[in-house]
Amino acid sequence: MAHIIGMEVMDVRFPTSRELDGSDAMNQDPDYSAAYVVLKADTGPDGYGLAFTIGRGNDVQAAAISALESHVVGKRVPRTAAELAKLSSDLIGDSQFRWLGPEKGVAHMAIGAVVNAAWDLAARHADRPLWRFLAEMTPEEIAGLVDYRYLSDALTEQEAIDILKAAQPGRAERTERLLRHGYRAYTTSPGWLGYSDSKLVRLSEQAVADGFEMIKLKVGGDVEDDVRRMKLARETVGPAIRIAVDANQRWDVTTAIQWMNQLAPYDPYWIEEPTSPDDVLGHAAIAKALQPIKVATGEHVQNRVVFKQMLQAGSLSVLQLDAARVGGVNENVAILLLAAKFGVPVCPHAGGVGLCEMVRHLSMFDYVSVSGSDVDRSIEWVDHLHEHFTDPAIVRDGRYVAPTAPGFSSRMHDATLRRFLFPDGPEWTES
Amino acid sequence: MAHIIGMEVMDVRFPTSRELDGSDAMNQDPDYSAAYVVLKADTGPDGYGLAFTIGRGNDVQAAAISALESHVVGKRVPRTAAELAKLSSDLIGDSQFRWLGPEKGVAHMAIGAVVNAAWDLAARHADRPLWRFLAEMTPEEIAGLVDYRYLSDALTEQEAIDILKAAQPGRAERTERLLRHGYRAYTTSPGWLGYSDSKLVRLSEQAVADGFEMIKLKVGGDVEDDVRRMKLARETVGPAIRIAVDANQRWDVTTAIQWMNQLAPYDPYWIEEPTSPDDVLGHAAIAKALQPIKVATGEHVQNRVVFKQMLQAGSLSVLQLDAARVGGVNENVAILLLAAKFGVPVCPHAGGVGLCEMVRHLSMFDYVSVSGSDVDRSIEWVDHLHEHFTDPAIVRDGRYVAPTAPGFSSRMHDATLRRFLFPDGPEWTES
Numbered sequence: 108m109a110h111i112i113g114m115e116v117m118d119v120r121f122p123t124s125r126e127l128d129g130s131d132a133m134n135q136d137p138d139y140s141a142a143y144v145v146l147k148a149d150t151g152p153d154g155y156g157l158a159f160t161i162g163r164g165n166d167v168q169a170a171a172i173s174a175l176e177s178h179v180v181g182k183r184v185p186r187t188a189a190e191l192a193k194l195s196s197d198l199i200g201d202s203q204f205r206w207l208g209p210e211k212g213v214a215h216m217a218i219g220a221v222v223n224a225a226w227d228l229a230a231r232h233a234d235r236p237l238w239r240f241l242a243e244m245t246p247e248e249i250a251g252l253v254d255y256r257y258l259s260d261a262l263t264e265q266e267a268i269d270i271l272k273a274a275q276p277g278r279a280e281r282t283e284r285l286l287r288h289g290y291r292a293y294t295t296s297p298g299w300l301g302y303s304d305s306k307l308v309r310l311s312e313q314a315v316a317d318g319f320e321m322i323k324l325k326v327g328g329d330v331e332d333d334v335r336r337m338k339l340a341r342e343t344v345g346p347a348i349r350i351a352v353d354a355n356q357r358w359d360v361t362t363a364i365q366w367m368n369q370l371a372p373y374d375p376y377w378i379e380e381p382t383s384p385d386d387v388l389g390h391a392a393i394a395k396a397l398q399p400i401k402v403a404t405g406e407h408v409q410n411r412v413v414f415k416q417m418l419q420a421g422s423l424s425v426l427q428l429d430a431a432r433v434g435g436v437n438e439n440v441a442i443l444l445l446a447a448k449f450g451v452p453v454c455p456h457a458g459g460v461g462l463c464e465m466v467r468h469l470s471m472f473d474y475v476s477v478s479g480s481d482v483d484r485s486i487e488w489v490d491h492l493h494e495h496f497t498d499p500a501i502v503r504d505g506r507y508v509a510p511t512a513p514g515f516s517s518r519m520h521d522a523t524l525r526r527f528l529f530p531d532g533p534e535w536t537e538s
Numbered sequence: 539m540a541h542i543i544g545m546e547v548m549d550v551r552f553p554t555s556r557e558l559d560g561s562d563a564m565n566q567d568p569d570y571s572a573a574y575v576v577l578k579a580d581t582g583p584d585g586y587g588l589a590f591t592i593g594r595g596n597d598v599q600a601a602a603i604s605a606l607e608s609h610v611v612g613k614r615v616p617r618t619a620a621e622l623a624k625l626s627s628d629l630i631g632d633s634q635f636r637w638l639g640p641e642k643g644v645a646h647m648a649i650g651a652v653v654n655a656a657w658d659l660a661a662r663h664a665d666r667p668l669w670r671f672l673a674e675m676t677p678e679e680i681a682g683l684v685d686y687r688y689l690s691d692a693l694t695e696q697e698a699i700d701i702l703k704a705a706q707p708g709r710a711e712r713t714e715r716l717l718r719h720g721y722r723a724y725t726t727s728p729g730w731l732g733y734s735d736s737k738l739v740r741l742s743e744q745a746v747a748d749g750f751e752m753i754k755l756k757v758g759g760d761v762e763d764d765v766r767r768m769k770l771a772r773e774t775v776g777p778a779i780r781i782a783v784d785a786n787q788r789w790d791v792t793t794a795i796q797w798m799n800q801l802a803p804y805d806p807y808w809i810e811e812p813t814s815p816d817d818v819l820g821h822a823a824i825a826k827a828l829q830p831i832k833v834a835t836g837e838h839v840q841n842r843v844v845f846k847q848m849l850q851a852g853s854l855s856v857l858q859l860d861a862a863r864v865g866g867v868n869e870n871v872a873i874l875l876l877a878a879k880f881g882v883p884v885c886p887h888a889g890g891v892g893l894c895e896m897v898r899h900l901s902m903f904d905y906v907s908v909s910g911s912d913v914d915r916s917i918e919w920v921d922h923l924h925e926h927f928t929d930p931a932i933v934r935d936g937r938y939v940a941p942t943a944p945g946f947s948s949r950m951h952d953a954t955l956r957r958f959l960f961p962d963g964p965e966w967t968e969s
Contacts, residue, residue, distance in 0.1 A: 135633050137633070137634060137637075162634035163605065164635045164638045164645060166601065166605065167598065167602045167605050167638065168638065170597065171598045171644065174597065201594060202566050202567060202568070203567070203569065203592050203593035203594035206568075206591050206592045206593075207591060207595045207644050207647075208643050209815070209838060210816075211642050211840065212643020212644055213598065213602065213638050213643055213645055214598070215643070256790065256814075257813060257814040257817060257820070258790075259792065260790060260792060260823070356640070359686075359688060359689075359690040360690070360691040383640075383687075384640070385641075385642070385688075385843040386688060386846075388847045389691060389847075409642065409643075409816070412817050416816075416817065416820075
């Protein structure tokens with residue numbers, strides 16, 4: 108019987124602010140970072156997880172993960188759905204630590220990192236990629252992973268079981284399809300705010316040539332620039348390719364509506380993060396005013412309670428879950444079930460550090476066992492930092508290849524950890 | 539010209555879990571704690587602030603405060619509204635640190651502690667108690683303290699100025715009344731869940747004898763216990779004393795409504811924190827179902843954006859701001875203005891560590907310069923840990939005495955800091 112005998116936490120930062128990759132209207136100079144956690148097993152593989160941040164404060168995020176050590180070290184390596192449910196609820200239920208959230212921000216992302224590391228550990232010990240490990244559980248086991256507190260006015264455990272049972276027919280065929288054809292991706296690479304018009308055109312052309320059916324542009328800096336860039340992108344990709352735009356929380360409600368009305372002639376598919384991720388009612392007002400343009404959000408939505416309300420209020424028509432923002436796999440299962448209940452497609456946020464690697468498992472699990480559908484669904488793809496992961500995300504012909512290695516794909520190379528350790532790794536000490 | 543030349547951060551914890559004071563349905567064993575910050579000035583008094591937590595994770599909270607050092611050390615001691623507005627917006631606007639929230643949880647409470655310490659510093663250098671320092675600013679200066687991002691669909695700067703101008707007549711008289719008669723308090727002391735029925739009765743009688751017009755009971759553990767305790771309390775205090783009840787986020791929406799319907803015969807004045815503090819729509823559903831019982835919440839409401847929505851949706855009819863949960867004085871000014879705009883009374887959350895000390899300043903400022911009213915308003919009073927503060931909150935005849943010492947009353951005694959420092963102070967090392 109394997110046990111967790113230690114936890115190691117590292118502050119790992121990549122100096123991405125030296126280039127303009129990743130620049131948007133709110134995040135001018137991110138250094139993509141991970142508060143990285145290793146759960147060490149006495150026998151068999153270790154488990155790996157991370158919280159993604161964009162630089163300053165990554166040490167605080169790492170400290171929050173370290174504060175959870177007593178909840179996992181000394182425990183058995185989880186093997187079953189019930190054990191993984193208990194581990195998650197023990198962490199969420201720490202009555203003192205809970206005050207720091209509850210269930211939001213640094214404290215909650217720390218729980219998410221530890222829960223994800225425990226899932227990685229469990230899947231590695233089961234010798235299964237996480238999406239298959241999850242997808243092969245029974246409807247009752249999957250439904251039992253979720254904390255229904257604060258959800259029962261929108262989703263009960265019985266409703267979850269019904270949703271999962273309805274998705275049982277065809278699981279084997281859908282698994283087979285994923286293994287053969289992967290899962291649709293879209294690309295954010297052409298659209299960073301810092302890029303010149305010529306780079307925007309060149310990368311948009313490249314994206315279409317590479318097989319992507321949707322690209323995304325960052326907006327929200329200057330409305331005339333955005334109109335020009337949107338027009339240019341539309342002329343470049345033609346009418347058949349979807350163009351999403353992303354304001355990164357830049358606007359108030361009225362501004363969002365006015366600004367988007369100026370972009371509307373160029374047929375934006377969705378507007379992402381038009382305003383505060385906390386503003387359920389604001390998103391609902393924007394969604395109503397802008398239809399048929401869709402509203403998308405999620406990368407900063409703090410937990411299942413806010414997603415629940417956004418679905419209840421019609422605040423979003425595309426749900427962008429994030430592998431490392433909420434309380435880990437268990438809460439993301441809750442979010443996938445909520446989305447299925449409300450019939451809203453999930454198009455995960457990715458990019459950052461390791462988000463593409465992790466989140467593909469959740470979308471593939473959703474396709475096999477929850478929504479059973481891939482219509483209007485795709486996973487964000489940003490092509491950087493993958494070389495630091497031992498099981499990197501691969502996109503081919505505009506589709507994520509299904510991972511087959513055991514675990515949650517959240518492990519970084521040892522050489523990366525040494526080089527990018529902050530502030531003492533050579534990347535930061537050698538100028 | 540005074541400058542801030544250093545920041546000191548301390549993890550201070552009081553072993554309150556050894557007694558059952560502070561126990562409720564969600565927080566069984568709190569060790570009331572403060573992540574305490576000192577802004578050191580090169581000349582004149584230093585400034586003091588804190589984030590309140592309930593134990594585990596207080597070190598994480600302290601680390602988050604330390605991460606903000608570069609935003610204040612080396613800067614001038616703020617003297618004007620404009621300087622205090624800039625300091626707040628510099629902290630909120632840190633484009634990398636922002637990812638850890640945005641504007642919520644550990645990261646936001648850290649900003650709040652630093653902003654509050656800067657206000658304490660400014661008020662001490664101005665030789666004014668904070669409530670008077672604030673109240674004496676012009677409407678334009680006060681309105682200029684607020685970050686209107688994400689608020690403009692509910693409150694614009696011009697509307698804020700109009701509210702403040704409308705409150706100008708009578709400012710001197712209301713200041714005078716506060717200095718003479720203080721501000722209404724209510725007491726939570728009789729109602730902690732861990733207390734026996736006889737202690738509940740004895741402390742309720744004492745509360746009435748002490749001049750309180752409202753008491754509060756914790757509920758949410760067991761409905762039959764709650765009915766018995768509520769009946770007992772009502773029989774003890776009679777029909778004229780208000781009894782508020784507090785579920786500390788224990789319920790889902792349906793449970794809250796059913797549970798409160800069982801307490802309704804004993805005339806509860808408000809139900810506090812019936813469900814998740816993130817659930818704007820859930821609170822609105824509960825408020826609608828339970829009227830005329832009021833819904834109160836706020837101590838865990840993360841920021842002005844959530845308060846805005848709760849006011850827009852009718853989720854609350856009593857707003858319980860907290861001095862140390864949101865981004866400090868500036869954001870609390872925004873919240874007071876929002877409450878005034880929607881005509882909702884503010885009854886602050888207090889207790890914890892230093893919350894009574896600090897929050898009385900905000901209510902008194904509100905009375906003098908924002909709402910101009912004290913009708914149906916009172917500040918929570920919990921009579922413990924005050925002896926650790928150099929300018930402790932004092933309640934006499936059921937009313938908070940107006941503080942007259944300079945600052946925000948957030949300074950602890952040096953002997954307290956030495957004794958309760960975690961984990962190395964003698965309180966924690968001597969068993």
